[in-house]
Amino acid sequence: MSPVPVSDDPVREVRERLLDAAEKVFYARGIQAVGMDRLRTASGVPLKRIYQLYSCKDDVVCAFLRRRHDRMMGAIAGYVARAEGPEQRVFALFDWLYDWFGEPDFRGCAWMNAFGELGPTNAAVAAEVHRHKDAFRELLTGTVRDAGYPAVVADAVYLLVEGAVVAAQLRRDAEPAHEARRGAEILLRAARG
């Protein structure tokens, strides 16, 4: 039908379906706890097709982390962009955090989970984690600095956010987002004098 030999649309569709399933199941249960056969069951993509798209399991893991990174950074940027005024843009970070923590399948930071599990033994995954975390930190501290606050406040706000992610994962509760926001409010007020 189409003059192009093989349209890459169906390829893209299968790839998306695979990465959707990979993200869901790897994030929910951990990476080593999920075998390729479960990935096949969850995605409906045959094993042979999976290995045509990615050369090995590690590549699937890295691909799912990369796509999650793009989506998460976009989501945060959206929250920040919708806020009005520099101070509100900082608080928008905590709005995003609260909404994220409230998602029913929230289970902490996918990159830290992967790093704790595979960091020492898997260089490709470790590199993906560092890539994400550098950008994440820069986005957060940049938002605070762009609002006119000093670096010491930006660094502390970043640590509050990372701490809140850990606390929310442990308690299965969105409240740490509020605790972190209240801490940030004190920091900003003190910096404003």
Place this chain on the structure above:
Amino acid sequence: MSPVPVSDDPVREVRERLLDAAEKVFYARGIQAVGMDRLRTASGVPLKRIYQLYSCKDDVVCAFLRRRHDRMMGAIAGYVARAEGPEQRVFALFDWLYDWFGEPDFRGCAWMNAFGELGPTNAAVAAEVHRHKDAFRELLTGTVRDAGYPAVVADAVYLLVEGAVVAAQLRRDAEPAHEARRGAEILLRAARG
């Protein structure tokens, strides 16, 4: 020689040797990445003996986490006890943090690493993690509250510490302990009015 049939001293010695090796190798490389055979090699304790002391690998994991918990809580309490004055007791938390981050084999929070890896699939490990994290959080926030600061400050200090652990693990650097301390200084000063 001894009238007691079997002294439990050698048993205790073997157990300590096993848990020393388990802690070193599980913490350094992750739990699922370390097989029982590597544990045997690292500890010098025969496989048969390991399974006489613990019924399965999960039990070894829980035992190493419990012993690490006791040591860590004792170490923090020591830093706090040696400080003079309520404010210095809060700052002692960050002294401990800095020294911990500086240890050559530092690789983040052993419990969060285990939780990310095994939390969804291993109830015994998950329970051990919650036990530790509840006590850890109570020790930190209690230290801040006992120094006369309100709960909102105590919660924020706790989040700063958790965030610093994550940041130090990622950057392989003790500097996040200082960033967290500077954030705490601002919080305490603001709370003092």
Place this chain on the structure above:
DNA sequence: TAGTCTAGAAAACGATCGTTCTCGACGTCA
């Protein structure tokens, strides 16, 4: 000394992992 028990090294076991291969069904074009 003969018999009994213990302990360690290493093989063995069944399960599961990531990855590859086989094989039959189906669509397409001459």
Place this chain on the structure above:
DNA sequence: TGACGTCGAGAACGATCGTTTTCTAGACTA
């Protein structure tokens, strides 16, 4: 219609896992 190519389902493969068993050497007791 028939040859060819592609595809998915699932078996198969070698490696490795947690766990159990075997085998042998040595210590102790009567």
